[in-house]
Amino acid sequence: MAALAPVLEDTSLLSRLDRSLYRLERVLALLSGLAVFGLMVLAVGSVGGRHLFNAPLPGYVDWIQQAMPLIAFMGIAYTQRDGGHIRMDILIGALRGRLLWAAEFVTTFAILGLMVLLVWGSWAHFQRSFDFTAPMWSRDSSFDINLPLWPAKLLAPVAFCVLCLRLALQLWGYGRAFVLNLAEPVAVPLVRSAAEMAAAEAEHVSGADS
Amino acid sequence: AEEWNVSLWGKRRAFTEHVEKLAELVSEKTGGAFTLNISYGGLSQNTENLDGISIGAFEMAQFCAGYHRDKNPSITVLELPFLGISSLDQEREISMALYDHPAVRNDLARWNATLLMPSPLPQYNFVGVGEAPRTLDDYKGMTVRATGGIGAAMEMIGAVPTSMSATEVRQALDSGVVKAVSFAPHAHMSFGTIETGAWWTTNLNPGTVNCPVVVNTDALDALSDEHREALLGSVDEALDHYIDYYNNETMAKWGPALEERAIEQITYSAEALATFQQAAAGPAATAWIGEMNDRGLPAQELYDFVIGMIGQ
Amino acid sequence: MEPVDIGIAVSLGLLVMVVLGMRVAFAAALAGLIGLVWIFWSKKGYDPADFGWALSVAVKTAGQVPHSKVASQALSLIPTFILIGYLAYYAGLTRALFEAAKRWLGWVPGGMAVSTVFATAGFAAVSGASVATAAVFARIAIPEMLKAGYDKRFAAGVVAAGGTLASLIPPSAILVIYAIIVEQDVGKLLLAGFIPGVVSALIYAALIMGLALTIRGFGPPVRGFTWGQRLHALRPALPIVFVVMTIVLFVYNPFGGDAWGTPTEGGAIGAFVVFLMALWHGMRWNQFKDALLETAKLSVMIFTIIWGVLIYVRFLGFADLPGAFSDWITSLEQSPMLTLVMILLAYAVLGMFMDAIGMLLLTLPVVYPAVMALNGGEFVSAADSTFGMSGPMCAIWFGILVVKMAEFCLITPPIGLNCFVVAGVRDDISVQDVFRGVTPFFVADAVTIAVLVAVPGIVLWLPGLA
Numbered sequence: 001m002a003a004l005a006p007v008l009e010d011t012s013l014l015s016r017l018d019r020s021l022y023r024l025e026r027v028l029a030l031l032s033g034l035a036v037f038g039l040m041v042l043a044v045g046s047v048g049g050r051h052l053f054n055a056p057l058p059g060y061v062d063w064i065q066q067a068m069p070l071i072a073f074m075g076i077a078y079t080q081r082d083g084g085h086i087r088m089d090i091l092i093g094a095l096r097g098r099l100l101w102a103a104e105f106v107t108t109f110a111i112l113g114l115m116v117l118l119v120w121g122s123w124a125h126f127q128r129s130f131d132f133t134a135p136m137w138s139r140d141s142s143f144d145i146n147l148p149l150w151p152a153k154l155l156a157p158v159a160f161c162v163l164c165l166r167l168a169l170q171l172w173g174y175g176r177a178f179v180l181n182l183a184e185p186v187a188v189p190l191v192r193s194a195a196e197m198a199a200a201e202a203e204h205v206s207g208a209d210s
Numbered sequence: 211a212e213e214w215n216v217s218l219w220g221k222r223r224a225f226t227e228h229v230e231k232l233a234e235l236v237s238e239k240t241g242g243a244f245t246l247n248i249s250y251g252g253l254s255q256n257t258e259n260l261d262g263i264s265i266g267a268f269e270m271a272q273f274c275a276g277y278h279r280d281k282n283p284s285i286t287v288l289e290l291p292f293l294g295i296s297s298l299d300q301e302r303e304i305s306m307a308l309y310d311h312p313a314v315r316n317d318l319a320r321w322n323a324t325l326l327m328p329s330p331l332p333q334y335n336f337v338g339v340g341e342a343p344r345t346l347d348d349y350k351g352m353t354v355r356a357t358g359g360i361g362a363a364m365e366m367i368g369a370v371p372t373s374m375s376a377t378e379v380r381q382a383l384d385s386g387v388v389k390a391v392s393f394a395p396h397a398h399m400s401f402g403t404i405e406t407g408a409w410w411t412t413n414l415n416p417g418t419v420n421c422p423v424v425v426n427t428d429a430l431d432a433l434s435d436e437h438r439e440a441l442l443g444s445v446d447e448a449l450d451h452y453i454d455y456y457n458n459e460t461m462a463k464w465g466p467a468l469e470e471r472a473i474e475q476i477t478y479s480a481e482a483l484a485t486f487q488q489a490a491a492g493p494a495a496t497a498w499i500g501e502m503n504d505r506g507l508p509a510q511e512l513y514d515f516v517i518g519m520i521g522q
Numbered sequence: 523m524e525p526v527d528i529g530i531a532v533s534l535g536l537l538v539m540v541v542l543g544m545r546v547a548f549a550a551a552l553a554g555l556i557g558l559v560w561i562f563w564s565k566k567g568y569d570p571a572d573f574g575w576a577l578s579v580a581v582k583t584a585g586q587v588p589h590s591k592v593a594s595q596a597l598s599l600i601p602t603f604i605l606i607g608y609l610a611y612y613a614g615l616t617r618a619l620f621e622a623a624k625r626w627l628g629w630v631p632g633g634m635a636v637s638t639v640f641a642t643a644g645f646a647a648v649s650g651a652s653v654a655t656a657a658v659f660a661r662i663a664i665p666e667m668l669k670a671g672y673d674k675r676f677a678a679g680v681v682a683a684g685g686t687l688a689s690l691i692p693p694s695a696i697l698v699i700y701a702i703i704v705e706q707d708v709g710k711l712l713l714a715g716f717i718p719g720v721v722s723a724l725i726y727a728a729l730i731m732g733l734a735l736t737i738r739g740f741g742p743p744v745r746g747f748t749w750g751q752r753l754h755a756l757r758p759a760l761p762i763v764f765v766v767m768t769i770v771l772f773v774y775n776p777f778g779g780d781a782w783g784t785p786t787e788g789g790a791i792g793a794f795v796v797f798l799m800a801l802w803h804g805m806r807w808n809q810f811k812d813a814l815l816e817t818a819k820l821s822v823m824i825f826t827i828i829w830g831v832l833i834y835v836r837f838l839g840f841a842d843l844p845g846a847f848s849d850w851i852t853s854l855e856q857s858p859m860l861t862l863v864m865i866l867l868a869y870a871v872l873g874m875f876m877d878a879i880g881m882l883l884l885t886l887p888v889v890y891p892a893v894m895a896l897n898g899g900e901f902v903s904a905a906d907s908t909f910g911m912s913g914p915m916c917a918i919w920f921g922i923l924v925v926k927m928a929e930f931c932l933i934t935p936p937i938g939l940n941c942f943v944v945a946g947v948r949d950d951i952s953v954q955d956v957f958r959g960v961t962p963f964f965v966a967d968a969v970t971i972a973v974l975v976a977v978p979g980i981v982l983w984l985p986g987l988a
């Protein structure tokens with residue numbers, strides 16, 4: 001399956017960093033996918049336990065709530081790398097050259113600012129649930145079977161830190177494109193130009209796709 | 211003018227009447243110079259209300275201790291099964307006394323919170339489908355929806371606690387996934403379990419939740435003497451109103467609601483209940499005391515304090 | 523400035539950020555964060571010494587939202603249903619369904635497009651997520667329609683619109699989320715979605731046939747399948763029936779015994795059955811990994827929007843905008859039906875700029891009580907009510923209407939998730955192309971909504987039997 005917006009690669013330091021980070025992001029995203037699979041297995045276990053042994057999984061709901069942050073956060077940088085977080089590109093799609101890179105730089109910078117603040121905020125949220133002196137280090141626990149919540153809460157600032165790294169790389173990419181006035185910079189998701197789309201269309205006349 | 215934000219959840223109901231009354235009284239007493247701005251769910255998720263208080267995002271909030279035992283271990287003593295609390299007035303009196311205990315004050319001080327008043331709820335009981343459990347033996351192997359301490363207590367007499375969110379309860383009972391559900395009466399009405407249920411246990415009384423209203427300590431300290439007096443001096447009247455409302459509005463509807471639907475009311479004998487309490491209450495209390503000692507709380511003292519007041 | 527004014531100012535700022543091309547999830551979160559700082563600082567009279575305090579409280583308030591909102595059992599249905607979609611793709615179920623639909627229905631005018639609609643409707647009975655349905659059918663149905671000579675924009679539009687059916691026809695993540703927000707019976711709501719989903723599919727098909735009859739070179743019907751070939755095509759599609767039966771048994775046991783579980787368990791078990799089928803069909807680790815990565819990507823995109831929007835919603839709570847709105851709605855002196863229609867229109871406008879789940883989370887806490895009040899309250903009897911239905915029935919009816927509106931917002935520009943997903947799968951089709959191709963279906967959806975408003979029986983008959 002093709003990505004919505006392609007990310008170009010070359011041998012520059014930026015591109016190498018981009019690909020290294022991408023490998024990490026992919027592993028995290030796969031973790032998130034495995035957590036979805038885990039949800040499924042959990043349900044099978046709960047239902048199976050109830051029907052076969054009259055022993056349902058205690059705290060089934062609590063365990064689901066523990067798994068959800070894995071699913072929701074771990075792939076966030078992976079998705080940002082490929083330009084998968086949706087946006088309205090009617091306006092930005094019409095821009096070209098330096099104006100485009102400047103616009104991308106500004107919105108990416110705003111997102112980086114936001115995410116740095118959210119790393120702070122979500123870390124504070126984690127800290128309130130964590131106490132080194134308490135049993136299981138727990139100062140906040142789940143409703144039914146009293147699971148400690150701090151590991152799940154820690155996932156948010158961790159994933160957001162990786163996203164901040166990704167955003168910093170993209171800022172570098174857009175900044176470089178602006179300064180050098182590049183047409184096809186590496187390490188950033190590109191908005192497809194009409195010409196590229198026409199070319200891609202030509203490749204697809206057969207309609208064969210899988 | 212002083213304006214406090216108050217974080218509640220859901221909608222205005224019997225469970226929030228004391229806060230509504232408090233807001234009315236405070237505004238009245240200060241001639242509108244001090245107002246409580248009540249929000250239902252807009253300021254925080256109910257499980258994060260203590261966090262919001264600790265941050266200082268709002269000045270007053272309600273929460274239930276059982277939502278997050280590790281946040282407020284000390285007051286979960288009031289959620290132990292089979293304490294034998296028999297009325298809302300008794301629940302109120304014991305809660306108010308416990309909230310003033312130094313260990314409890316310190317526990318909540320970690321959140322920069324001061325306990326203001328309880329939201330007394332009656333004991334939970336079961337609404338169920340199928341054959342009614344006339345003896346405690348009948349609970350063996352029965353799938354029930356009961357969480358936390360009540361779930362643990364039910365497990366001790368052989369029931370099978372099954373985990374699901376409150377909103378799925380009706381569907382689960384309808385379709386036989388669980389045979390019985392424990393809630394307070396108002397929740398049985400709002401989640402519709404009595405529409406399906408065939409029986410109701412009038413006096414199993416396996417426990418309840420403790421849901422205090424707290425204020426941000428810094429904000430309380432920053433109040434002028436007059437405003438603080440207006441707030442603290444209104445608590446008694448607000449609670450009177452709450453209990454009166456719960457008894458005369460909610461509980462008054464409960465009996466007729468059961469009769470209208472021809473729901474069989476099951477009452478256990480004193481001996482049966484004593485057996486149940488022996489099987490479940492003792493071990494639960496012992497376990498609680500052990501765990502809370504690990505948390506550095508004077509657990510035995512808190513437990514004796516509560517039991518002592520019930521015995522009076 | 524009063525908090526409500528700050529609310530309006532920040533909302534306009536959000537609109538500007540979205541139009542400028544900032545990624546929607548982050549634009550909403552940023553608007554919410556800025557709004558929170560503003561509100562807290564205004565409380566201290568904008569004293570420069572208090573700015574640090576306001577920033578800290580705002581950041582910590584916003585910082586709670588991602589974890590606390592995402593760690594929810596209701597939302598766990600979304601990734602599960604997305605996974606079902608991808609696994610079904612690798613199990614060959616989607617292709618089998620499409621093939622069967624093509625052989626049976628391909629002969630009607632606009633046959634390939636009509637087949638796509640009914641294949642998506644059939645798939646909707648195992649898939650609870652519209653975006654996943656659109657994503658897998660974009661891979662299967664679009665190439666076939668292009669081969670048959672359809673305009674690529676229209677082909678993409680059919681898939682984007684057909685995908686929305688997954689949210690009405692049970693199982694449906696979004697119906698469960700509605701049920702949980704408004705605390706109504708999940709089972710009855712799921713049941714209620716069935717007939718409106720089928721009606722919606724029929725209206726889509728009618729629209730396509732109308733277009734095929736009026737537009738020259740629209741796309742030829744596909745004829746020439748023998749009855750033998752038709753019957754033969756049913757066999758590979760049969761496993762779908764098995765998955766549907768599994769899910770149904772979890773909600774309601776037709777053989778009179780107890781159901782096997784709750785609807786959320788049913789979704790997960792359905793996914794498990796499809797997983798086994800995919801293994802049977804020859805799925806290996808690499809394909810499984812692809813399915814997991816695709817699931818993760820689509821899920822994280824949706825969850826980021828959810829928590830981003832909810833930070834903004836948290837700010838609106840502090841600005842008390844919902845309260846102001848509720849007061850306004852109930853103070854209107856006009857016919858309740860007109861108010862209801864206006865609410866639905868407001869959803870259409872809001873839905874242009876929002877994701878479906880974000881929209882429900884944002885609006886229902888305010889709008890639902892207002893609608894229930896319009897009908898005469900939660901416990902009103904049918905005889906005493908405004909809309910001629912009891913309180914619980916009104917909750918179901920309004921739920922189906924709102925979910926249909928939410929589906930509509932999945933295909934309306936500028937933020938129509940299904941269109942983004944289809945364009946994301948096909949790199950020869952731009953988002954603008956999909957939006958252009960899906961436009962005719964706005965008319966179909968408008969007709970469907972009108973029918974559901976005018977004839978509530980379509981919604982309420984099935985749950986009324988249960």
Ligand code: NA
Pocket residue numbers: 645646647648649650651687688689690691692693694
């Ligand atoms: Na569906």
Ligand code: NA
Pocket residue numbers: 873874875876930931932933934935936937938939
């Ligand atoms: Na839209």
